Structure formats: structure tokens, C-alpha cells
Amino acid sequence: MEPVAITVSDVAFGPTPARKLLRRIAAHHGFILGAAILAVMVAMALLAPMVAPYDPNHQDLLHRLTPPIWHAKGTWAHPLGTDQFGRDYWSRILFGAHISLMIGFIAAIISGLIGTTLGVAAGYFGGKIDAAVTLLLTIRLSMPVVLVALAVVGLTGGSLSVVIMVLGFLLWDRFLVVTRSATMQIRKTGYVTAARAVGCSTARIVLSEILPNIINPLVVVITLEMAHAVILEASLSFLGMGVQPPTPEWGLMIAESKNYLLFDPWLIGIPGTALFLLVMSINLLGDGIRDVTAPEARN
Amino acid sequence: MLAFAIRRVVLAAIVAFAVSIVGFGLLRLSGDPAIAMAGPSGTSADIAHIRHEYGFDKPLPVQYWNWMRRAVSGNLGDSYYFRMPVTTMLEQRLPITLTLGVCALLFALVLSLPLGVLAALRPNSWMDRVALTLSVVGQALPSFWFGLMLIVLLGVMFPILPPSGSGSWQHFVMPTIVLGYYATPAFMRLTRTGMLEVLQSDYIRTARAKGLPRWRVVLKHALRNAIIPVVSLAAVQFGFMLGGSIIVETVFGLGGAGYLAWESISRADFPTVQAIVLVYSGFYIVLTLLADLANAWLDPRMRG
Numbered sequence: 349m350e351p352v353a354i355t356v357s358d359v360a361f362g363p364t365p366a367r368k369l370l371r372r373i374a375a376h377h378g379f380i381l382g383a384a385i386l387a388v389m390v391a392m393a394l395l396a397p398m399v400a401p402y403d404p405n406h407q408d409l410l411h412r413l414t415p416p417i418w419h420a421k422g423t424w425a426h427p428l429g430t431d432q433f434g435r436d437y438w439s440r441i442l443f444g445a446h447i448s449l450m451i452g453f454i455a456a457i458i459s460g461l462i463g464t465t466l467g468v469a470a471g472y473f474g475g476k477i478d479a480a481v482t483l484l485l486t487i488r489l490s491m492p493v494v495l496v497a498l499a500v501v502g503l504t505g506g507s508l509s510v511v512i513m514v515l516g517f518l519l520w521d522r523f524l525v526v527t528r529s530a531t532m533q534i535r536k537t538g539y540v541t542a543a544r545a546v547g548c549s550t551a552r553i554v555l556s557e558i559l560p561n562i563i564n565p566l567v568v569v570i571t572l573e574m575a576h577a578v579i580l581e582a583s584l585s586f587l588g589m590g591v592q593p594p595t596p597e598w599g600l601m602i603a604e605s606k607n608y609l610l611f612d613p614w615l616i617g618i619p620g621t622a623l624f625l626l627v628m629s630i631n632l633l634g635d636g637i638r639d640v641t642a643p644e645a646r647n
Numbered sequence: 648m649l650a651f652a653i654r655r656v657v658l659a660a661i662v663a664f665a666v667s668i669v670g671f672g673l674l675r676l677s678g679d680p681a682i683a684m685a686g687p688s689g690t691s692a693d694i695a696h697i698r699h700e701y702g703f704d705k706p707l708p709v710q711y712w713n714w715m716r717r718a719v720s721g722n723l724g725d726s727y728y729f730r731m732p733v734t735t736m737l738e739q740r741l742p743i744t745l746t747l748g749v750c751a752l753l754f755a756l757v758l759s760l761p762l763g764v765l766a767a768l769r770p771n772s773w774m775d776r777v778a779l780t781l782s783v784v785g786q787a788l789p790s791f792w793f794g795l796m797l798i799v800l801l802g803v804m805f806p807i808l809p810p811s812g813s814g815s816w817q818h819f820v821m822p823t824i825v826l827g828y829y830a831t832p833a834f835m836r837l838t839r840t841g842m843l844e845v846l847q848s849d850y851i852r853t854a855r856a857k858g859l860p861r862w863r864v865v866l867k868h869a870l871r872n873a874i875i876p877v878v879s880l881a882a883v884q885f886g887f888m889l890g891g892s893i894i895v896e897t898v899f900g901l902g903g904a905g906y907l908a909w910e911s912i913s914r915a916d917f918p919t920v921q922a923i924v925l926v927y928s929g930f931y932i933v934l935t936l937l938a939d940l941a942n943a944w945l946d947p948r949m950r951g
């Protein structure tokens with residue numbers, strides 16, 4: 349009788365799947381760290397209009413190049429100092445978080461839609477469609493992202509929407525690779541065969557059998573590509589081909605302060621650190637999601 | 648093997664052809680070369696004249712055909728801005744970029760192979776953690792910012808290296824570090840994963856059971872097999888590095904093809920931009936072709 353009692357209590361009081369997931373998350377330092385930093389960044393981005401002490405574009409030429417607070421000459425009026433036009437750096441960093449996150453997120457969603465559509469189609473139908481999609485992928489991979497993005501944005505004349513569209517249309521390759529192989533595996537499972545046998549339409553099989561089962565790897569790729577888009581967008585703006593001045597964008601802030609590298613290195617140090625922390629937090633969160641949802645894929 | 652090689656070469660040719668069309672079309676849709684050439688003071692009559700003179704009034708497929716026909720015979724047109732043949736400029740600039748690319752690739756391999764092997768030998772040890780931290784940081788570090796920080800540190804605060812230019816080998820040190828570190832995380836992860844897998848295989852256990860010294864098992868038996876996927880990654884990464892070299896060369900004022908790409912894009916110098924897109928894509932296509940052929944030669948299972 350004893351063993352049965354233990355089994356019953358195990359079933360009755362053992363951890364639920366949701367609780368197990370929470371435990372895995374709590375034990376994953378990278379996940380926690382990434383989520384925490386990203387939460388702060390998102391809060392900064394959303395609350396920027398309310399929290400920012402100054403208009404990010406307001407120039408105060410009497411208070412140019414005020415050093416940040418940890419400096420001997422720093423003042424609480426400008427905790428992160430002011431730039432060469434006397435604009436408050438803390439306010440610009442806050443609004444910069446908004447722009448980086450927005451561009452990264454929308455670009456990742458656009459490329460996710462393109463890549464997932466192509467990947468699921470290739471994986472589900474196979475044959476000629478798969479061959480055509482694979483050729484498309486090879487073509488895309490042969491064109492260096494930085495060069496093509498820089499050229500198209502530079503020649504069109506940079507603006508926020510052009511940058512988002514160009515990145516969205518370039519970063520779909522990993523979505524395609526991941527969803528294609530996942531769909532190929534799922535297509536062979538019994539439940540897809542069963543759904544087909546009872547006469548479900550292709551659209552229904554894709555929406556209710558395949559998509560729910562590739563959502564985990566998809567979320568991981570969304571985070572990776574979002575980080576990728578954030579870093580690329582900042583690089584384009586740094587090179588003068590992305591978002592245009594006076595937008596408070598981190599890459600652009602670094603470019604504008606290049607000439608002050610010598611005496612006021614914090615002017616490039618602060619936005620660079622913000623950019624680094626944002627990209628790192630998104631990557632850590634993505635790796636964390638992969639580890640806790642599919643622990644077997646860890647290595 | 649021959650059948651595989653022929654199929655692979657044909658595929659590469661198709662891809663190269665498609666890339667040239669996409670590249671040409673993308674750039675033409677992004678801007679009007681006639682307006683760019685006329686400059687800010689150009690009148691509409693100037694623009695119309697330039698359009699006719701250079702054949703921009705012809706349909707795009709005709710323009711493409713004319714461009715491609717000349718490109719195949721080695722004539723990539725003349726630069727609008729620099730007023731010289733693009734081929735001549737590329738001959739001067741490409742060696743610098745390729746030198747940087749090879750140095751950065753070597754730097755990345757020298758850094759990532761030992762770290763990846765050590766991390767795989769003792770998973771979750773402090774060594775594994777160091778490798779993991781280095782790779783997390785490397786993935787998040789924007790290369791332009793890392794470059795500027797190195798300039799502050801090694802060019803200004805402790806002036807041991809020239810902050811910018813391309814005159815001597817010292818000018819290549821910082822760009823190599825920045826571009827190489829950018830490629831390191833991918834190599835490190837692949838080496839670690841490959842080693843972990845190989846170390847669990849039967850022939851490694853046999854080698855150990857025979858009483859071979861540990862370092863010999865690791866270096867001669869395990870690493871040789873774990874390193875095969877790294878070879879094809881190297882080809883792909885070299886292609887990515889060509890793209891990354893645009894950012895790195897611009898930051899350090901290193902006068903290679905990457906810097907030329909930036910200069911010509913900011914001056915709307917269409918023939919130069921088109922040529923660089925074609926050449927960079929060509930490098931990637933040839934490198935991945937060679938890597939695939941090498942893999943198929945080493946491992947017959949890849950000839951599918």
C-alpha cells in the first residue's frame with residue numbers, strides 16, 4: 349500500500365508544469381539578469397516623456413559639456429551631464445531607449461513574419477517550394493547585411509521608417525532556418541497526419557497544429573534578431589546613414605560626440621554603455637528562454 | 648564527388664547571377680544616380696542631359712545588361728566622385744580589407760579555439776564561465792563603440808598604437824582586435840559544442856582506455872573531428888567580417904574597401920557602391936562554395 353500512497357501524493361502535490369517552469373527561470377541567472385535590465389530599459393522607454401527632466405532637443409548653450417554627476421564638477425541638475433549643445437544627456441538617453449527598442453521590435457516582427465511564412469511553407473510543402481525558398485535564402489545570405497542596409501538607407505536618405513523597413517526585410521534568414529526545420533519535424537508527427545486524415549485544411553493545420561508547436565524557438569529567434577536590429581540600427585546611425593539629427597538616438601549621440609573623445613570621453617561612454625546593456629539583456633533573455641523551454645537544446 | 652561539385656558550382660553561378668540582379672535593382676530603386684551626379688546646383692536640364700548621356704533613361708533591364716556585360720569583362724565603370732575606374736580603386740583598396748579580414752579571422756580562431764576546448768573539457772567550471780562571459784559580451788558589444796573605446800585607451804590614454812590611418816602594421820592591430828572579437832562568440836560556441844559531442848564518442852573512450860596521454864587524446868583525436876564544422880563557419884564568418892569591416896575601417900580610418908564603401912555611399916557614387924556589393928557577395932559565394940567542396944571531400948556524407 350505504501351508505494352501507491354507516495355505516487356498518489358506525488359501526483360496530487362507535485363509541482364505543476366507552470367511551477368516547474370518558474371523554478372527553472374528562478375535558477376537561471378542569465379534569464380533573471382537579462383529580464384531585469386530589459387525591464388528597466390522598457391520602463392525608461394515608456395516613461396521617457398514623463399520622467400525626462402528636460403526636452404531631449406532643448407539646447408542650453410550656457411551649460412555646454414557639463415560633466416556627469418560622478419565627476420568632481422558634476423551637478424544634480426544634469427545627472428549624466430550635457431552635450432556640446434547643452435542638451436541634457438539623461439533625457440536624451442531616456443528617449444534613445446524608446447527609439448532603439450521600437451526599431452528593434454518592429455524590425456524583428458516584420459522579419460519574423462517574412463521568415464516564418466517562408467520557413468513554414470518550405471517545411472510543410474517541401475519539394476519545389478522548399479528548393480525555391482532555399483535558393484532565396486542563399487541569395488539573401490550572400491549579400492552582406494551591413495553593406496546592403498547602409499547602401500539602401502544611405503541612398504534613400506535615412507529616416508526612421510526606412511531604417512525599420514530595410515532591417516525588417518533583411519533579417520529574416522534565421523527565422524526561416526529555424527521554422528523550416530521545426531515544421532519539417534512536426535509535419536511527420538501523428539497528430540498532423542491525423543488532422544490531415546480527418547480533412548483539415550492546410551491553413552487550419554498550419555495555424556492550429558504547426559504554429560503553436562514552433563512558438564518557443566520562434567520567441568528565441570525574435571529576441572536574437574531584435575538585438576541584432578538594435579545594434580545594426582545604432583551602427584547605421586553612427587555612420588550617418590540611419591536616423592538623422594537631432595533625434596536622440598544612441599548611435600547618433602556617439603557619432604556627434606566623436607570629436608570630444610579626448611577630453612570628454614563620457615560623452616561616448618554613456619550612450620555606448622546603454623546600447624551594450626540593452627543588447628546584452630535581450631540576448632541573455634533569449635538564451636534564457638531557450639534554456640528553460642528546451643533544456644535539451646542548451647549546448 | 649564530381650557530380651556534387653558540378654551541381655554546387657552551378658548553384659553558385661545561379662546565386663551570383665541573382666545577387667547581381669537584386670543588388671543592381673535595390674540600389675537603383677533607392678536613389679536616382681542622375682540627380683546624385685548633377686549635385687545640389689544641377690538644373691533639371693542638367694539632370695536630363697546626364698540621364699541621356701549615361702543611359703539612365705533606358706529601361707532597367709537594358710541598363711543591367713549593359714552594366715553586367717562590361718562587369719564580366721572586368722570593367723566596373725568609372726566612379727562619379729573619384730573620377731577613376733572602379734576596378735583600379737578596388738585593386739588598391741581590397742588588399743587592405745583582405746589583410747584585415749585574414750588577421751581578424753586568425754585572431755578570432757586563436758582566441759576561441761583554446762577557450763572553446765578548455766570550456767568543453769570542464770563544463771560549468773570557471774574556465775567555461777570565462778568563455779561564456781567573453782561570448783555574451785562579444786555578442787552585445789557594438790563594434791563601432793568598442794573601436795572608439797580602444798582608441799581612447801590605446802591611442803590616447805596609453806598612446807602605444809596609432810589611433811587611425813593605414814600606413815603601417817601597427818594600424819591594423821586595433822581593427823583586428825575589434826573585428827576579430829566580433830566573430831569570436833560564434834567560433835567559441837561551435838568549438839565547445841563540437842568538443843562536448845566528440846568527447847563522448849566511443850573512439851575517444853577507446854583512445855583513453857589504451858592509455859594515451861590526455862592531451863594527445865584531446866588534441867589529436869577529438870579536436871580534429873570537432874574542428875570540421877568550424878571550417879565551414881570560417882567561410883561564412885569571413886563573409887560577415889567583410890560587412891563588419893565597413894564599420895571597423897570607418898572608425899579607424901583604415902583605407903580599405905570597407906571605408907571606400909562608406910565613402911561612396913555617402914557621396915551617392917553608384918558605380919562604386921554597385922561594384923562593392925558585387926565583389927563582397929562574390930567573395931561570400933566563392934568562399935562558401937570552397938567550404939562546401941572541402942567538407943564534401945573530407946566527409947562523403949555531405950555529398951547529398
